[in-house]
Amino acid sequence: MLKSTIRAKRRADLRRQKERARRFFPWCENPEKYADHLASCSCWMCGNPRKYFGLKTMQELRADLNNLE
Numbered sequence: 001m002l003k004s005t006i007r008a009k010r011r012a013d014l015r016r017q018k019e020r021a022r023r024f025f026p027w028c029e030n031p032e033k034y035a036d037h038l039a040s041c042s043c044w045m046c047g048n049p050r051k052y053f054g055l056k057t058m059q060e061l062r063a064d065l066n067n068l069e
């Protein structure tokens with residue numbers, strides 16, 4: 001992939017993540033600081049399910065489903 005394409009994708013991703021951060025933390029003065037880590041804490045609801053329940057993460061489950069075929 002072209003370097004410029006990769007940069008364009010990263011910029012678009014960051015922009016989208018900032019929009020999500022503004023939606024998730026409307027009370028926050030600077031919600032964009034959460035853009036690259038939208039979980040603001042690591043309690044049992046927000047944290048990694050492997051740590052609390054010994055389960056796979058959503059991302060890993062999706063990857064497994066994609067690798068079935």
Ligand SMILES: [Zn+2]
Nearest residue numbers: 041042043046
């Ligand atoms: Zn939490």
